[in-house]
Structure formats: structure tokens, C-alpha cells
Amino acid sequence: MRNIFLFIRRYFVLLSFLVLQGIALWMLFTYNRFHQAVGMGVASEITGSVNAQVDKVDDYFHLRQENLRVHRVNDSLLNLVRTNFTPVDTTARQIADTLRITDMTRQVRRYLWRPAKVVYNSVNFERNYLQLNRGAKEGIAENMAVLNSDGSLVGLVVGTSNNFSQVMSLLHVQSRVPASLKNSNVFGTIEWNAKDPRLLLLKGISRDVKVKRGDSVLTSIYSYNYPPGFLIGRIAKIDEDKASGFYILQVRTAVNFNAVQQVFVVENLQRAEQLKLEEDTRKKMEQKK
């Protein structure tokens, strides 16, 4: 017994080094994007408040780009305003129907957009995250899509604290986004190989589809998280994977990740219902077996 105590006393520093090292590695390997990291909630409140201060200065460097982007969106929206359109035929009149209860064409809101501001952002690593200045208090939750001020895709919310939220950027080796080509409507997956922060990879497009450089890649309609039809990027280089019969397409991002400032957080209001339906179906099918 005495020897054990002597041993511990002699190698106390080494032992405490090993214990601390164990804690660090445990934190590293248990953390992934689905589990909230140890102490990340509290820590992101603190880092968030520092980030918000630094960001106030940083904003001035990107004002011009941001301004152009917002101006372009305004332009496209103003073109949609009703006063721009006049009925050609004077006998045709628009009748506003106020009794819409039984109307089959009644619209249901599916996506809710909330504005937010980026307070921290990186592009230099294999796993890049952004931090936004809106959190659970403003209704931000996990698995909401994040779009740039001009409507191109930035990433997905993966964690929230009261006042801040963490976003997994498209530049993250674990990011997988269902995408489709605008021209041919075929579906694939957007990934990132951690090589160049301007280029993403589009996989799963078979070689019989015709692709050209410059084709637009949009978010897919088959997704619970992302609103469909928003720009991800444009095809920059076409490689063919000889073994599998699929293309490996390099996609230039629509977003300049170095200068993301104002973003929208988009919530799919029917997500819970869709997931429940999927879950119920799966249970029903399992029972039948």
C-alpha cells in the first residue's frame, strides 16, 4: 500500500498530465455536430459577446459588397411588385376573393425567414463554423437553413444558446446538402473536400446527364431542412469518375465565405409533421413484416 502512495507521489505530474490529456481527447472525440459539446452552451454565450464586439469593427470592411448584394435583391423584389403589371385586356378584371375558406388554391406558409447577423466566421479550417447573433430566444433551432442576403446557401444551424447560434458552413467536411441541377433537375449531394474554400463537390450525378460549365446548382426539393430552388453555386470543372459512372463536379460557391455578413435563417414550419409522417410510416411497415 505504501508503495502505491509512493508511486503516485513520485509520478503525480505525469499522472495528472495523462488525466488532463484524457479529458481533452474525450472532449474531442465525443464532440460531433449532433451532440452539443461539453460546456459549449455556456462558452458560446461568452465567445458570442466578444465576437459581437469585434464584428462591429469588421463590418466596415465589407459594407460595399453587402450594399451591392442588398441592392440587387431589392431590384429583383421590386420587379415583382404588382403595380408593374397591367392587364392587357380591359375586359379582364382581377377579382379579389375574400371567401377563401374552401378555396383549393389557398396558400399555406411553409418557410419562415428570420434575419440574423454573422458575428464569427472562418474559412481556413477543415471544419468551419459561423456564429449568428440570434439564438433560441428568437426562435432559432437546430436544422434550420441559413441563406445569404442574396438568397444563396450558407449552411445549417447545428447548435443554439439563448442569444447565439452556431452554423455549420458548407465548408465543413461533414456537410452534406441535397442539391439539383437547374437545367436537368437531376439530384446529387453537395460535399466539401477541404481543399479550396471556393470550390464544393457535387457527387451522384450519373454520366448520361448532360452538364456544362456554368450550370447552376440549386437546393433540392427533397429536403426537410433547406428551402428548394436557392442557388448553391455554378459548375466550374467537370471530372468523370471512371470506376462508378458518376461525375465528380466542382462547384464554385455562390457565396463569398470571406464576406458573409447579413443572413436569413429559414425555418421549415412543416418539418415536424414531415418527420412524424416518415416515422409513422416506418413503424407501420415494420409491423406488417
Added chain:
Amino acid sequence: MSDLVRNIIRLAVFIFVQAFILNKVPNLHRFVVPYIYFLFILWLPFTTPRLTLLALGFITGLSLDYFKMTPGLHTAACLLIAYVRPFIITLLSPKEATEFTFREPSPRAMGWSSYMVYAFILTLLHHLYLTFLEWLDFGSLLDLLIKVGATTAISMLLIVTTEVLFPRKLKFRTNTAA
């Protein structure tokens, strides 16, 4: 200024510079990120007890990790250099900690050549371990080696620049209480 206050300010400055300036510098090459924050551990006084060194290494790494959202990664690397540091110092200048005429490791206290060796070994260890941990679930072996070499070179350049630009004031140990 006491050692405690000075080191608290130093830690804050190093983490700030690392998180908001160096981490955001546009990449020179794929993922060659300039690192300097661990210089805080290299600059701690000779007399720091080894357990305190470990604790400080843990705190330094963790605070950067929470900014980068990679909990544990830099913590592990910092702990390693905090643990190895005393061995390197005794290896390079075999004196008792109390025999040094200066309080902290610096080119003046140890001489340029042995200080550079001291900084180089710890920098290499830090980057090697850090890149190794990242490589465990991502990347290829060649990438690992290139990355370790390049980041170490850039860090050494930054350390030399820092030492030349901000020479720390002569701090002789005296018999009077500090």
C-alpha cells in the same frame, strides 16, 4: 506589475490575436494557419510549478478551442507542450530554476541559439500532435507532413518576429520580494 497580472493580460492578448487576426488571415496555402498563441506557454516563468504549467496549458488550449468550436483539439496539444517544457529547459541549460538570472525564457536569458532550439522543439511537437489529431479522422499522410512542416516554419517566423519586435524588459531576479 506582478507575474500574475502580466500573464493574465498576455493570455488575453494571445487568444485575441490568434482567434481574430491569425485565424482569419486568408490562407497562404491550403490550411497553412499561422499559430502563435502557444508562445504564452513558452513565456511562462522558469519557476512555474509543473502542475500549474499543466493547468495553464489546459486553460489556454480550451479558451482557443471554444472560439474555434473544436473542443479538446488545441487543449491536447497545449497540454503536451506544457508537460514537455521543463524537460527541454533542463536539457538546454542545465541549471536549477532558481539559478537563472532572468525570470522567463527569452533569447536574452538562454541565448539565441538555445532559445531557438527550445522554441523549435515545442512548436514542432505542438503542430505534430495537433495535425495528427486532425488527421485521425480526416486527410492523407502526405498532407499531414506538408502541413506540419509549413505551419512550423510559419510559427517560427512569427516567434522570431515577436521576439525582435517586442523585446521583454530585463527582469533580473533580486533578493527583494517581487
